[in-house]
Amino acid sequence: MSFIETEERQALRAAVAGLGAKYGPSYYVAKAKNGGKTDELWTEAGRLGYLGVNVPEEYGGGGGGIGDLAAVCEELAAAGCPLLLMVVSPAICATIIARSGTEEQKKHWLPRFADGSVKMAFAITEPDAGSNSHRITTTARRDGDGWTLNGQKTFISGVDEADAVLFVGRSQDQKGSLRPSLFIVPTDAPGFTSTPIEMEIVSPEKQFICHLDDVRLPYDALVGDEDGGLLQLFAGLNPERIMATAMAAGIGRYALDKSIAYAKDRQVFKTPIGAHQGIAHPLAQAKIELELARLMGQKAAWLYDEGDDMGAGEAANMAKYAAGEAAVRVVDQAIQTHGGNGLTTEYGVGMLAGAVRLMRIAPVSREMILNFVAQHSLGLPKSY
Structure with a gap:
């Protein structure tokens, strides 16, 4: 690397x-x-x-x-x-x-x-399962030469502009056990409905609750093996965390650039406010934290592209954590740097607060990442 x-x-x-x-x-x-x-x-x-x-x-x-x-x-x-x-x-x-x-x-x-x-959406989160993929209740039952799916998903992004949704359900493997399976469900499939969730985030992509009511699919709607289980699923979740890192870092860079420009131009006591350490030091700290997060994100991507799924999993979780935390702090400092202007529509930094705050929650919460690192990186006993 x-x-x-x-x-x-x-x-x-x-x-x-x-x-x-x-x-x-x-x-x-x-x-x-x-x-x-x-x-x-x-x-x-x-x-x-x-x-x-x-x-x-x-x-x-x-x-x-x-x-x-x-x-x-x-x-x-x-x-x-x-x-x-x-x-x-x-x-x-x-x-x-x-x-x-x-x-x-x-x-x-x-x-x-x-x-x-x-465009294809991805559906894993359920109202009662949250981050626990072992509690997923969306089920896929073999039905003749195909499948019948039933279940509910929540906080699914972009369903209204997707051609299909990749659903994570549970099907019975050849040993009779229920294991995670992946199914491509066209958004116009009979029995598939979606309901928008009102959100406080300024974004063109909306969030939805998805319902599957006896949705019939051909056998080849299954992606991968019936016995593939979590390994196939994690092939997509590590890239998700790497991409979330990139998005958080990008938003952070955008907010930081706006803050730097404002701090250079805005004068209150005969000098640009960026000359004052009360403004300069927090922006410098934000720059450092963003660069550290970006570096870990690049490491995670490199490990994944090299085929090291285990190493990529640890690095991707750490990167996503770091980027989410850094983005929240830099946007908060961007608002503070702009003063009252930070909450105006004209300057466009206040609206970023909801977007970066989401990065501490999704696609995996900071607490679940800390659980992962404690258990897998530090070898501490499992807490849940």
Whole structure:
């Protein structure tokens, strides 16, 4: 692992940053507040190949790794256009299908992930299970030559703009035990319904409760093996954490850049406020913490792309924790640096508070990450 990104990765970042600047925060916020979608940005990013940088070349992608996709996600967020569905569709869903899908599933889905012509949501969280995947009650029952699914999911992102949802359910394996299984459910499937959840976050992507009521699927809706269990699922959850790290870091960079510009320009006592240590030191601290989080995120991506799933799991959790904490602090300091202006619509930093606060909760809470590190990294007894 090099601590300096390759020229190709740096060129990718520069190109994506240019695309993000073309749209910018005014475009993103207008879409979010008016109930619109960032379709134009998504379509152009797909056409330019940015959404498919991690898809294998034989299926129309760039043949890169999750580190490349994370770079795309971070640069768009740093330009004021954080795309939550990037964390879900090309990262989780495309990665799981590329790793575990049948050849027919790969040929059908991966080229469309690569060019951005398809979006797929991901559904694991349930009202009574939370982060405990062993308590999932969504079930898939063998029914003739197919499956019948029943269950409920909550806080599922982007269902209204997705073509399908990758559901985590439980099916009976060949030994009669219930194990996690993955199913592709078209959003227009009979028996599938979704209800929006009202949120306090300014984002074009909405959250939904999803219901499966006797949804009939063909056998090939199953992704991977019936006995694959958690291994297939974790193939997508580590990229999810890496992408969440990238998004949090990108939002943090955006808030920090706005704060720096304001601190250089704003004068109160005959000198820019950035000259005062009360402003300068917290911004410097924010910069340090963001860079540390980004470095751990790059380590996690490198380990994952090298095939070290165990090492990537630990690093991805640590990176996501670090980035979430850093992003919350930098946005809070951005608001403080702007004073009263930090809560105005014109300056656009106050609205970031909800978005980064979410990063301490999802896709996995800081407490569950601490549980993971305590148990797996430190070898302490399991607490739950």
